[in-house]
Amino acid sequence: MTITEFLKPDSWFDQGAGPRYVQLRRRLEEAIHSGVLPPNSSLPPEREIADITDLSRVTVRKAMHELVQQGAIEQRQGSGSFVRESTARVEQSLSHLTSFTEDMQQRGLETTSKWLERGVFLPTEEEISVLSLGDDESVARIYRLREAGGQPMALERAALPLSILPNPLEVTTSLYATLDQIGHRPVRAIQKISAINLESTEAELLNVAEGTAGLRIQRLSFLEDGRVAELTRSLYRGDAYDFVAELQLSG
Amino acid sequence: MTITEFLKPDSWFDQGAGPRYVQLRRRLEEAIHSGVLPPNSSLPPEREIADITDLSRVTVRKAMHELVQQGAIEQRQGSGSFVRESTARVEQSLSHLTSFTEDMQQRGLETTSKWLERGVFLPTEEEISVLSLGDDESVARIYRLREAGGQPMALERAALPLSILPNPLEVTTSLYATLDQIGHRPVRAIQKISAINLESTEAELLNVAEGTAGLRIQRLSFLEDGRVAELTRSLYRGDAYDFVAELQLSG
DNA sequence: TAGTGGTCTAGACCACGGA
DNA sequence: CCGTGGTCTAGACCACTAG
Numbered sequence: 011m012t013i014t015e016f017l018k019p020d021s022w023f024d025q026g027a028g029p030r031y032v033q034l035r036r037r038l039e040e041a042i043h044s045g046v047l048p049p050n051s052s053l054p055p056e057r058e059i060a061d062i063t064d065l066s067r068v069t070v071r072k073a074m075h076e077l078v079q080q081g082a083i084e085q086r087q088g089s090g091s092f093v094r095e096s097t098a099r100v101e102q103s104l105s106h107l108t109s110f111t112e113d114m115q116q117r118g119l120e121t122t123s124k125w126l127e128r129g130v131f132l133p134t135e136e137e138i139s140v141l142s143l144g145d146d147e148s149v150a151r152i153y154r155l156r157e158a159g160g161q162p163m164a165l166e167r168a169a170l171p172l173s174i175l176p177n178p179l180e181v182t183t184s185l186y187a188t189l190d191q192i193g194h195r196p197v198r199a200i201q202k203i204s205a206i207n208l209e210s211t212e213a214e215l216l217n218v219a220e221g222t223a224g225l226r227i228q229r230l231s232f233l234e235d236g237r238v239a240e241l242t243r244s245l246y247r248g249d250a251y252d253f254v255a256e257l258q259l260s261g
Numbered sequence: 262m263t264i265t266e267f268l269k270p271d272s273w274f275d276q277g278a279g280p281r282y283v284q285l286r287r288r289l290e291e292a293i294h295s296g297v298l299p300p301n302s303s304l305p306p307e308r309e310i311a312d313i314t315d316l317s318r319v320t321v322r323k324a325m326h327e328l329v330q331q332g333a334i335e336q337r338q339g340s341g342s343f344v345r346e347s348t349a350r351v352e353q354s355l356s357h358l359t360s361f362t363e364d365m366q367q368r369g370l371e372t373t374s375k376w377l378e379r380g381v382f383l384p385t386e387e388e389i390s391v392l393s394l395g396d397d398e399s400v401a402r403i404y405r406l407r408e409a410g411g412q413p414m415a416l417e418r419a420a421l422p423l424s425i426l427p428n429p430l431e432v433t434t435s436l437y438a439t440l441d442q443i444g445h446r447p448v449r450a451i452q453k454i455s456a457i458n459l460e461s462t463e464a465e466l467l468n469v470a471e472g473t474a475g476l477r478i479q480r481l482s483f484l485e486d487g488r489v490a491e492l493t494r495s496l497y498r499g500d501a502y503d504f505v506a507e508l509q510l511s512g
Numbered sequence: 513t514a515g516t517g518g519t520c521t522a523g524a525c526c527a528c529g530g531a
Numbered sequence: 532c533c534g535t536g537g538t539c540t541a542g543a544c545c546a547c548t549a550g
Contacts (some may be wrong), residue, residue, distance in 0.1 A: 087518065088546070088548035088549075104508065196510070218406040221458070242541070254454075
């Protein structure tokens with residue numbers, strides 16, 4: 011069964027069964043799940059789908075846009091539309107304070123970082139108050155794209171007082187390993203997790219479609235002596251990450 | 262400054278500064294953040310915006326669709342487009358096992374439930390294995406839309422062995438309160454959190470746009486004696502919920 | 513250079529909501 | 532009833548990719 015045959019509208023298109031783009035999207039989902047369109051295979055060009063199904067290209071695009079947003083397919087300008095391989099999900103604990111690099115190493119995944127910003131900067135109002143910075147105290151900032159197993163996984167933007175991390179350029183792979191070396195490894199953190207639709211810039215860096223759901227995480231971590239060590243805001247790919255927490259009945 | 266003046270394209274539209282729908286979306290975001298369009302105010306009709314900006318309605322719709330997806334505005338067929346009130350975010354702990362109802366009560370929010378399914382059913386394969394059901398053992402299922410302070414907050418689908426909850430119809434508000442009464446309150450749980458784009462059915466129930474980011478949570482909870490008490494899959498509104506976890510350095 | 517997805521238009525009809 | 536958003540079309544041009 012070729013996809014061209016599979017899309018011939020006589021067999022599935024039902025006048026009056028809801029919007030046509032919804033029906034087409036469902037049909038394409040079926041094709042993917044049934045194996046008519048295996049992972050990494052290419053879909054017919056939009057114009058051809060429009061032709062086969064007797065729909066306009068705008069309508070076809072609307073159906074495909076939803077699949078892109080779901081993460082089911084990927085569109086590359088000038089090249090075509092392709093079924094995405096479902097990426098293996100990675101789990102991260104929400105009770106143990108671990109380092110991304112160390113965490114991934116334990117799973118046997120290579121990690122790399124693309125540096126987007128790294129250095130010493132004038133702090134924002136928020137950083138001054140959250141990190142308890144003194145007057146004229148600068149802040150170390152590290153902004154990077156973290157990848158594991160060749161896949162972009164998260165955007166991480168960390169801010170630390172210079173008293174904790176005097177030289178941000180020392181950080182090459184693991185921030186926590188660097189902090190450990192200079193005796194400033196955090197022992198406790200508060201983390202806030204929410205879901206957002208990724209905006210275009212971020213989505214592009216993470217190699218997902220604009221509007222894809224991601225996890226936004228704000229972490230505030232503390233040294234043993236109670237000093238704030240780090241304020242980090244991260245965006246994780248929703249399709250690649252699960253956070254796992256263990257809960258106890260509160261006394 | 263009226264919104265009509267604010268949208269006159271002479272002042273902001275820049276030929277060659279990216280797609281027009283992006284420029285229009287940005288301009289509308291500005292209008293909302295600057296107060297030209299206060300919360301709950303109505304936007305001009307799509308056709309009128311198209312007229313003012315000298316764009317086609319399709320392009321205007323594309324810009325507005327993104328705002329809908331961001332949760333910035335809301336469109337009501339036959340009525341119009343409106344600026345959404347930013348809903349206060351609710352925080353839920355990821356270290357203490359609490360009940361939704363009790364949690365909200367503590368914040369002074371009234372909770373209500375819309376029952377979508379409640380009763381005794383034949384278990385799925387997954388339920389049999391996860392809940393350790395015996396042959397011919399049925400399962401109690403509770404599926405409901407949870408609201409707090411008049412706002413839909415989450416969709417919750419719980420499955421419990423009948424040995425834990427013999428009569429699901431007893432559950433009127435708080436599942437955990439009911440379990441407490443019959444001596445089956447869970448003391449521990451494992452929770453898995455991920456981000457997804459909400460599909461149309463779910464989005465509609467939660468009163469957000471299709472494709473909006475939501476938090477998917479799977480919770481497996483246990484009684485004191487180690488028996489599995491409950492398998493719950495929930496979808497939380499991403500714009501209304503933050504999950505908060507406290508992390509410790511793992512030994 | 514040919515073929516792909518990305519953007520954009522003008523115009524049509526439908527479905528729903530409120531006066 | 533009218534005005535709103537929702538769906539849909541045919542056709543155009545641009546931007547990018549690959550052979």
